[in-house]
Amino acid sequence: MELRILAAPREQQALLDLPWDMPLEQWPEWYLVALPRGISRHVVRFTRLGRNVYALKEIVKPYADREYQMLRDLARLGVPAVQAVGVVSGREAPDGESLDSVLVTRHLQFSLPYRALFARMMRRDTVDRLIDALVVLIARLHLTGFYWGDCSLSNTLFRRDAGAFAAYLVDAETGELHNGLSDGQRAHDLDTARTNIAGEMMDLLAAGQLDESVDPIAVSDQVVERYTALWTELTEWEAFDVNERWRIARRVDRLNELGFDVDELDIVTDIGGRTIRVQPKVVDPGHHSRRLLRLTGIDSQENQARRLLNDLDTYAAVTEQQGEDEEIVANAWVLDSYEPVLRAIPRELRGKLEGPEIFHEVLEHRWYLSENLGRDVGLEEAARDYADTVLRHKPDELAILGGTSAEADTTQPFRITWSDLQ
Amino acid sequence: MATVTFDKATRIYPGTDKPAVDALELAIEDGEFLVLVGPSGCGKSTSLRMLAGLEEVDGGAIRIGERDVTHMPPKDRDIAMVFQNYALYPHMSVADNMGFALKIAGTPKDEIRRRVGDAAKLLDLSEYLDRKPKALSGGQRQRVAMGRAIVREPQVFLMDEPLSNLDAKLRVSTRTQIASLQRRLGITTVYVTHDQVEAMTMGDRVAVLNAGLLQQVDSPLGLYDKPSNVFVAGFIGSPAMNIATFDVKDGRATLGNADVAVPASISAKVAAEGSDTVVLGFRPESLTPASAEEAGGIPVLVDVVEELGSDAYVYGRPAGPAAEEQADRLRSDQIIARVEPRNAPQKGEKINFTVRQGSEHFFSVKTGERLEP
Numbered sequence: 001m002e003l004r005i006l007a008a009p010r011e012q013q014a015l016l017d018l019p020w021d022m023p024l025e026q027w028p029e030w031y032l033v034a035l036p037r038g039i040s041r042h043v044v045r046f047t048r049l050g051r052n053v054y055a056l057k058e059i060v061k062p063y064a065d066r067e068y069q070m071l072r073d074l075a076r077l078g079v080p081a082v083q084a085v086g087v088v089s090g091r092e093a094p095d096g097e098s099l100d101s102v103l104v105t106r107h108l109q110f111s112l113p114y115r116a117l118f119a120r121m122m123r124r125d126t127v128d129r130l131i132d133a134l135v136v137l138i139a140r141l142h143l144t145g146f147y148w149g150d151c152s153l154s155n156t157l158f159r160r161d162a163g164a165f166a167a168y169l170v171d172a173e174t175g176e177l178h179n180g181l182s183d184g185q186r187a188h189d190l191d192t193a194r195t196n197i198a199g200e201m202m203d204l205l206a207a208g209q210l211d212e213s214v215d216p217i218a219v220s221d222q223v224v225e226r227y228t229a230l231w232t233e234l235t236e237w238e239a240f241d242v243n244e245r246w247r248i249a250r251r252v253d254r255l256n257e258l259g260f261d262v263d264e265l266d267i268v269t270d271i272g273g274r275t276i277r278v279q280p281k282v283v284d285p286g287h288h289s290r291r292l293l294r295l296t297g298i299d300s301q302e303n304q305a306r307r308l309l310n311d312l313d314t315y316a317a318v319t320e321q322q323g324e325d326e327e328i329v330a331n332a333w334v335l336d337s338y339e340p341v342l343r344a345i346p347r348e349l350r351g352k353l354e355g356p357e358i359f360h361e362v363l364e365h366r367w368y369l370s371e372n373l374g375r376d377v378g379l380e381e382a383a384r385d386y387a388d389t390v391l392r393h394k395p396d397e398l399a400i401l402g403g404t405s406a407e408a409d410t411t412q413p414f415r416i417t418w419s420d421l422q
Numbered sequence: 423m424a425t426v427t428f429d430k431a432t433r434i435y436p437g438t439d440k441p442a443v444d445a446l447e448l449a450i451e452d453g454e455f456l457v458l459v460g461p462s463g464c465g466k467s468t469s470l471r472m473l474a475g476l477e478e479v480d481g482g483a484i485r486i487g488e489r490d491v492t493h494m495p496p497k498d499r500d501i502a503m504v505f506q507n508y509a510l511y512p513h514m515s516v517a518d519n520m521g522f523a524l525k526i527a528g529t530p531k532d533e534i535r536r537r538v539g540d541a542a543k544l545l546d547l548s549e550y551l552d553r554k555p556k557a558l559s560g561g562q563r564q565r566v567a568m569g570r571a572i573v574r575e576p577q578v579f580l581m582d583e584p585l586s587n588l589d590a591k592l593r594v595s596t597r598t599q600i601a602s603l604q605r606r607l608g609i610t611t612v613y614v615t616h617d618q619v620e621a622m623t624m625g626d627r628v629a630v631l632n633a634g635l636l637q638q639v640d641s642p643l644g645l646y647d648k649p650s651n652v653f654v655a656g657f658i659g660s661p662a663m664n665i666a667t668f669d670v671k672d673g674r675a676t677l678g679n680a681d682v683a684v685p686a687s688i689s690a691k692v693a694a695e696g697s698d699t700v701v702l703g704f705r706p707e708s709l710t711p712a713s714a715e716e717a718g719g720i721p722v723l724v725d726v727v728e729e730l731g732s733d734a735y736v737y738g739r740p741a742g743p744a745a746e747e748q749a750d751r752l753r754s755d756q757i758i759a760r761v762e763p764r765n766a767p768q769k770g771e772k773i774n775f776t777v778r779q780g781s782e783h784f785f786s787v788k789t790g791e792r793l794e795p
Contacts, residue, residue, distance in 0.1 A: 060587050100589070147476075154509070179436065184475040188496040198526045202518070203511035217526055 006068070007086025007104065014049040015104065020091045023099055024058040046107060053107035054085060055170075061089050063173060064101035070172040071105065077144050078286075080137065081169040082108055082157065108168055110354050111157040114200070118209045127214055128222075129164045131197075135226045136259070137167035138193060139234060140285050147185045149174030152196030160353065161301035162360040190227055194220040233258060237279045242269070248278055255280060259302045261287045295330035298338065300356035307360045311337065337379055344383035345391065352394045362386050424500075424577040424610060426450040426473065430482035431492075433468050442468045444634040445482060453608040455601065456639075457625035459615055460657070464631040467582060470614045474580050475499055486577055502576040504584065510555040510563055517542075517551040520569040534573075541572040544606060568603065579604070579611040585620065597624055619660055622646070630654050652790040655703045655783055656753060661735055665703040665753040667787060675702055677751055678744020680720040682777050685795040688784050692793070700793070701753075701785035706735060708781035709759035711767075712774050719774035720748070722757050727766045734766040735759065741772050 003020055005012050019027060024043045033046040033053055043058040059067070064087045071084035082105045091099035114130060134156055141148060148155075148169070155171035178185070201216030233254060240247045252262050264281035288305035292298055300308065315333045316322050341362050342355055353361070366382035377385075428448040434441045443465040450456045458466040471477040473484055475496035483492045491499045510519050521538040529537075542548045545565040555563055571579065584600070585593045601624045604611050615621055621628045622642040629639040630653070638650040649655035655663050668675035668682065670692050675682045682702060684692075692700050712719050723741035727734060736759045740748035759775055767773055784793040 060589065063587050182476065182478050184477065184496050188474070188476055191497050195523050195526060199511055199522050202522055202525075203513050206511070206513035206518070220526060 002090050003088070003092070004090045005086060005088050011049075011085050011104075015086065015088065017049075018047065020088055020102070021093055021099070023093070024056060024102065055082070055105045055107050057103045057105075058100045059103055059173070061087075061101040064089065064103040067103055067173050067175075070175055070177065073177055074144075074146065074169065074172065077146075079141060079144055079146065079169065080166065081172065082106065105170075108157050108159070108170075110357075111159050111168060113157060114153040115204075117158065118204050124211060124214055127201075127210075127219055130158060130167075131219060131222055132226065133158060133161070133165040133167040134193070134197075135223060135230060136285070137169065138189065138227055139230050141169065142181050142186050142189070142231070143234065143283065143285075145178045145180050147176045147178060147181055148172075148189050149176065149192070150196070151189055151193035153200045154196070159301060160357045162303035162307040162357065163364075164303045166301040166303070186231075190224055194223055197223055230258065234260065234280060234283055237277050239275055239277045242274050242276055245276065248276075251278060251280070255283060256287050259287050259306075260285050261290070295327060296334050296338070298334070298356060300354075304354075304356035304360055307363065308338070308356060311359075311363060340380050341383040344380050345387050349387055349391050352391055358391070361390070365390060424487035425452050425485075426456075426578055426610060426612065427485040428469065428473075428482070429485065431469070431472055431479055431484050432481035433465075433472055433477055434480045441480075441634050443472065446636055448629055448636060448639060450610060450612065453610055455604050455611045455613065455624060455626045457613045457615060457621040457628045458631060459618055459621035459628055460631035460637075462616060463633075465634040466614045466616075466631050469631070470580055470582055470612060473578070473612060474501060474503060500577045502571045502574050502579055504568075504571045504579050504581050510566060512555060515552055515554060516547060516558070516566055519555060519566050520573050523570060524573060537573040537575060538569070541569045544572065545569050572607065577610065579609050581611065581613045583615055584613075585615075593620070600624070618658055622658070628658075630657060632657075648792065649703075649783060650792050652701055652703070652753075652785045655785065655792075659705060661706050661737075661758045662754060663703045663705050663783070664709075664757050665701060666748065667699050667751045668702045670698055670700050675700055677702075678740070678748045679742050680744075680748065680777075682782055683779065684784070687795045688793050691786070695786060695788050697787055699787050701787050701790070703783040703785065704777045704781060706758045706760040708778045709757075709775040710778055711759075711761065712776040719776050720757070721745075721772055721774050722759065724767050724769055724771045724773060725756065727769060729763060729766060731763060734761050734763040736761050736767060736773070738773075 005015050007015060018031065024045050027045060027047075031047050033048050045056050047054050047056060057064075068084045068087045071081055074081045075083060085104040085106050087101055087103055089101040091101065093099055117126065117130070130153070134151075134153070137156065138148070138151060150171065150173070155169065157168045157170050158165040159168065160166075181189075198216045198220035201210060201214065201219055204210040205212075205214070205216060238247070238251060248265070248267070252265070255262050260283040262280050262282070263284050266279045266281045268277045269275070270277075286302060288309055289300050289302050292300055292305040292308055295312070296308075298305075298308065312330060312333045315337060316324070316329045319329075319332070321329045321332070338359060341359055342350075345358060350358075352358075362379065362383045365386040366377055366379060369382055369385060370377045426448075427450070428446040430445040430447055431443060432441050432445050433443040446465075446469055448456075458469055460466050468477055472479050473486075473491075475491070475494060479492050483490055485491065486499060486501070511522075514522070517535075517538050520541060521534045524534045524537065538551065539548070542551055545568065547562060547565055547569065550558060550562065555566065558566065581600075585596055588596060597620055613624060622645075625642060627639055627641055628645055630637040630645065632653050638645060638654045640648070640650075645654060645658045649658060649663075652665060656665055666677055668677045668680070670684055670689060673684055673686065673689055675684045684700070688700065692698070709720075720740065721742035722736070722738040724736050724738045726737040728737065737756050738759075739745070739756055740752070742748070757775075759773075761767065784795075785791060786793055
């Protein structure tokens with residue numbers, strides 16, 4: 001069979017140089033980047049080509065093709081997921097034995113596997129935030145008709161989001177896209193998530209990487225509770241008296257607050273015209289990040305956007321521009337606040353965190369610094385102090401380097417392959 | 423443990439008229455290993471998902487034992503989807519790896535210990551319960567993962583193409599493992615595959631589906647020996663059955679110079695449906711090479727010979743004077759015949775085959791149903 005690389009031309013070139021005639025497990029170290037991996041049933045390796053890090057997963061061809069297509073579809077639907085780059089198939093060892101295909105995805109910059117997060121922090125509220133991010137991701141996937149089939153922390157990557165996290169789907173192998181999901185599909189997905197998360201938490205606890213106060217079962221129950229609450233808010237019919245029409249606006253506000261835009265609302269009045277029933281039909285996540293992008297061109301996560309927009313509001317008030325056109329104020333804010341802060345960060349430290357996240361941290365830092373010094377510290381001063389005293393000591397998260405292959409057993413959980421069968 | 427009953431269960435996807443699963447009637451016995459098989463889009467996975475509670479049921483009912491589960495949430499059905507997830511947690515003991523899902527479900531500690539103990543005994547893992555997965559061999563780890571489904575002691579195991587991400591060699595060894603484990607456990611199992619060889623080697627009984635309709639459910643040998651219609655005849659068996667339309671006249675079925683005796687009862691049935699043709703099927707092993715002069719032979723031009731050591735198969739096409747008509751009436755692209763290994767004909771040779779008496783399958787041209795003498 002001939003080696004076939006299905007990918008965009010630029011990436012095809014780079015991919016050509018890799019030793020495809022070798023099983024992924026035997027690739028020499030110099031091709032690889034040591035990144036902590038989740039629990040996977042397949043061989044997964046990371047490699048660096050040019051400026052990008054790629055994840056390679058060895059898997060039978062029909063599965064590779066299917067997952068590639070699935071990830072492309074999810075990207076088209078705007079779901080936060082890793083980006084599929086290509087499929088390499090028709091691989092053959094020098095002795096003629098055929099090798100499984102490899103699915104290539106681009107490693108998500110600034111993303112963190114949960115095990116890397118727990119290697120440094122293990123506080124209860126960190127766990128809560130991870131769970132919140134995952135719940136929002138599951139709800140988003142379910143809204144688009146995606147049944148995950150194997151939702152877990154291992155199959156998710158997290159990006160920092162103004163003190164919280166934004167979750168990305170990494171593994172779509174068991175996923176299915178439908179026009180809509182049945183209650184049974186959603187319930188089963190959630191049940192799988194609950195079992196997997198509890199298992200992953202219990203494992204962290206057994207490894208001493210989780211605070212003793214965290215109860216894995218309570219955490220996994222929380223997944224179900226929070227999902228149910230969010231799903232209800234997103235999809236439930238609400239009935240009220242015709243005189244309470246303001247409740248329509250309040251429902252929309254609540255959804256905005258949760259980070260969703262309402263594109264379509266179904267409103268039904270009963271025959272007597274006394275009762276109104278309302279159900280959001282099309283909701284679109286990313287309310288704040290879309291608004292920030294429109295106003296400033298800054299691409300950010302949802303909570304980061306919320307934080308930056310708040311600062312923008314404060315800026316408008318302080319500079320007495322509240323009556324001004326929003327776009328004009330936003331432009332001024334970028335020039336006066338956002339860019340000076342990022343410029344105050346030495347170039348070599350900029351790979352530590354994403355821009356919006358740095359800005360968020362500087363805002364926090366300014367608050368603490370002002371309190372300690374007993375005077376109002378300017379943004380640029382806060383930024384310089386933050387760079388020296390905080391950012392410099394943070395690990396580089398552009399591509400988080402946690403585990404190494406030398407300590408594979410502690411950072412990489414066991415993978416069981418059917419070939420292990422005796 | 424329990425029986426599973428599909429009682430005219432129907433699934434119609436929104437926006438479509440044709441049911442994905444059409445009034446499925448199937449009674450699965452307690453402890454039985456039942457395989458649902460068929461080409462893609464036949465409704466086998468949908469049927470399994472209806473049983474799992476993932477697909478809504480638009481008509482009819484599904485029962486597990488005496489319980490009507492038609493509209494029950496998945497987790498209340500007492501079923502387990504097997505091999506969906508077989509990652510092991512490295513810092514947890516083998517016992518915890520097997521029992522953690524029970525902990526989540528709030529099962530009392532003593533009960534967890536008992537179930538894990540029982541499963542470990544069954545899987546030959548008793549002496550490893552306190553160890554970490556790292557200390558186990560690959561095969562043992564695999565069994566721990568299986569143990570995770572077993573400790574749930576579900577009434578029914580559901581497996582949806584669990585071997586489809588394996589290469590061909592592993593598929594064969596793993597399917598034997600699953601089948602033998604299921605027999606030891608005796609838990610009712612419903613297994614979905616598109617691979618008829620997998621279906622035939624694993625199932626106590628096999629249900630063949632096509633276009634949302636149940637075609638036949640029988641033991642593997644029953645399906646092979648008495649396919650109830652043309653679809654099953656063509657789908658079950660590897661290599662496939664040769665199927666062609668023959669003319670029926672004076673107690674003989676003929677197609678060109680191919681000539682097969684037809685029992686009087688079959689001729690009568692053909693006549694009764696106002697037809698003068700019949701669909702005739704014969705398996706590759708029912709063809710025997712004959713001398714060129716022998717009457718009723720089917721001359722075949724050999725395209726490919728597959729030598730398997732214990733068997734050899736000839737893949738060819740009709741080659742006689744009526745070759746064109748024969749090829750037209752053939753349901754498949756080729757004629758397949760099993761021949762003596764080590765003495766197989768060469769590519770390009772012409773061989774005359776006759777159909778061994780009594781090994782033919784007759785089907786109605788009108789309905790496709792099997793005609794029994």
